[in-house]
Amino acid sequence: MKKLKKSFLFFLLGIVVLPSFSQNNIDSLSYYSELAQKYVNESDLNKSYLFFDKYLKLAIEKEEKDKIAYCLSRKASIELNLGFYDDSEINAIEALKVINEQEKSNYLDKIKISLFNHLGILYKKQENLDKAFNLYKEAFRYAKTQSDSIILFNNISNVYKEKKEFNKALPLLKKTYEKAIKVNDSLILAMVVDNLGVVKSKINKKDGLHEMLQALEIRKKKEDPKLYTSYSHLSAYYKENGEQLKAKVYALKSLELAKELNNSSYLQNSLGLLVELGSDTYSKEYKKITDSINSVTQNNTNKFALLKYDKIEEEKRARESELKARESELKAREKELEAESKSKKLLSYQFLVVFVASSSLVGYFFYREKNKKKVVENVIQTEGRISKTVHDVIANDIYQIMVKLQGQKSSTTEILDDLDMIYHKARDISRNNYVIDDTIDFAEILQDLVSSYQNKNLTVITNHIHTINWQSVNIHKKNMVYRALKELMTNMNKYSRASLVTIAFEEKGNKVSIIYKDNGVGCTIVKRNGLVNAENRIKSVGGHIIFESAPNKGFKCKITI
Template sequence: MKNLKNSFLFLFLIVFSFEALAQQDSLSIYRSKFLTPKSESDLTEAYSFFKHYHSQSLQKKDTAAIIYALSCLSQIELKWGGNYESEDLATQALELVDEAKDLRNREAVLTSIYNHLGKLYRRKVNMEKGLDAYDKALTYAASSRDSATILNNISTIYKDEKYFIKSQEVLLKALEVVKRSNDTVSLALILDNLGFAKFNINPKAGKQELDRALELRKGLDKFDALLPSYLNLGRYFAKNNKIEVAKNYLQMADSLARKTKNKDYRINTLGELVLLEGDDLDKEYVRLSEEVRLFNQRKDNKNAYLKYNTKRQERIAEMKELEAEKANERSLLFQILSIFVLLISIIGYFLYRERNKKKLVENVIQTEGRISKTVHDVIANDIYQIMTKLQIEKNSKAEILDDLDVVYNKARDISRNNFVIDDSIEYSEIIGDLLKSYESMELRLITNGLKKIDWSRLTIHKRNMLYRVLKELLTNMTKYSKASLVTIVFEEKGNGVFIKYKDNGVGCDFVKKNGLVNAENRIKSVGGTITFESEPNNGFLCKIKL
């Protein structure tokens, strides 16, 4: 029976592969110490070993080993009577299993832990939670042997509560399941428990199952396996008032219990013998002792819970204190990092500003050089040619004036190309002058809403960009569209200014050329938007928002 009870832990052990054979030997040795302790020190030694093994596994971040260590510690605590400590350790193991979705043989691990929790809740006389734990274990059970064992364990909870009919129903299911496996130990256990349930429902029933269980156990060649069979047969014959036969079986059970030093079975067999042989006072003593035992068990559970809960609260307080210290350390580290980032940002800002200043100076120098070159190439050369013509008397005054007019227009174009908004002049007038410069006999340009806009709401930089974009659009129109009519509508909506440009030119399959790309980049640089629409023979449309 002990081998059967330990079957899940053995299955749980083989789930894991360990790095070294020596470690495997140690695990096996200390596992045996708490499963079948031979001295009072065995449990203590096993606990110390698995506590150390748990710490090592945490350092290695070996989740499987951590779960196994927690499971072993939980079972040792249960043997010590630390029900709530055992439950806490088993719960920690379950949480780790839930997190480790890729854990090898995860179902077997869950089966083992929930089966252990079922035993724990049975010890705590908590029928509801015990049945729930066993039901969960049953859902994960992979073999017939596991399923049969769990069903048998479920039946023991009903037996404890004297729900013998329900216990029999579950055992009949277990019997059908165990027949599919070649497991004599499990079959004998289930038959023995089934016989017990049956004769508690009907005193004449169950003998066949009890005899079959005894026969199977005799074939196991393990004399301690006969203990439960002798005890239950004694109870059966006592139930049927066959006192001498009952005493014979109970005495055989007591003899085996003495040989194996099994105190639990000795208490059970002596209790049954007292009920058979003792007087009324002895019998009343046994019954009261059992009631007191159950009462004390429930009381111990409550006291253990209070003790465990107090320790748990202390542990939570310590964890909160430790977390507060860590939070303070993190806060200090964050402050240091913040100061460091701030210093880096300040240094970066000044470096960036200096770099931009340098770049701005370079751009000014380049711009001045470009303007200087343009003035020299375009204006100076033309003026020199006019001066040469003036030296030749045959050149007429009208011809000289025409040449000067050409030079003036070129100078005006250079000025517009490098124009910077003068904030002292009304922006609507500046835009108006720009638009008028493009009007001609062949082109009519109509504006609407230009003077209704509060241009001061736009920064000087945005106004400069809009001036250049409108110039780009009009220049493109002059070069490519062959338009005879251009309309530009200015409108103020909410916090924005909207400009709609449209011409009746030839249009195109829309491809952005350099001018339009420049216009788009300029508007985007000031946080505005610009869109273009054009089709062959259907004009050109541009919408701007600032």
């Protein structure tokens, strides 16, 4: 599992806030902060999360706002690393609200820088680049040191790189470089120089090599794990300049370092580079590591979700215990009053208790019945829609099979074939009528589509599907791309007898290219139903599609929208 690199800004956050805690607590806070920053596995993050959650409750009870802000920021950082982006955003914003309620000071400005930077990273991970850009700029309002400025300048330049606005990134990185050479930190300098070289190479392919090699040498001397980034950037540079041999050399170096670091994410990226460079021998290894990462990610997500569930249940039990204690106290008080006096005051008090309890019970049952009715109505409506679709498409076919069984007119094999046909119809009801909308991650939709065709005889590999800025592609184009890829995968499944399919995604300017390849039997291109449908869909949104194939040469298709 990848170890979290210590964030400079969050490190400053720890320094400025820790002094406000009592000396007895500093050791624990330092330990769990360090544990969360240099975690070996998700168990370390879970332990840290529980510690800061407990401390947050104590800080809230004592109304110690500096402690509240610190604990919220640590929880937000842990949630970001575990992929719980919504929870991380909520805690970071809540920390900012707490800080804004206090008087201004230098240490609060430091906390604000780190939180705005944190939110910028969070939105960048979610490909909300404009919002990330604005948050990095907001952090500049509180930056007072060269180190703060360098990190924020570098993060903003990364946003420009993601948006392919290299001409805007270049002057910013040059300014950042001027600041970095004044700071006595060679690793920060290497980071800036490497990014400068990458941006230069994107503007003019022959430029930037000198800077990337300079960063490589610095990182070698310092034995910096970010040496992997230099290898990866150099491999991509040589690939773009048509020097395949050099590109492969650096890709292999990146793979060797990824294995040495035992970093699954680095391994996946390096194997992806080698597959792009035509090294088919790495395809199975690439698929294996990709499946492993997906499995580990899901497992970690489930563990953290279970941890939060257990915490909620524990709080629920604590509230129930407290309620029972209060009930016991109330009963004791009632007995004491009864022993002292059987006056009207006691009777009134008892009547009030009964009235409140009865009202609460009546209110509870009324609310529950109201909700039950609403749920039932929703279920009835949903079942009605599903029932109509299933009846129109599936039920008639099932009835025919029943008739065959009663009359014993068909063999078991025929019956099984009929059932298989019904299964595929049911699945196609979902896939054929699926409509894309902007609320769902389009990259995940495409990944799910193509992965559904994968089996023990067929490997499907996608490259750079998550690097495309799909938010800039309108919904009509997304729907047509989805259906065109479905046509291609269906035709491949029916006719090609392929064992390997690769689908590469590339973005240039405002155009997105999708390159489909398989190693099937190939064919002489004759546009019939499937290919014609795919071509018409792409043309309908102003794109174009090119087919290439020959007998025993596989099949290739390039879609541009």
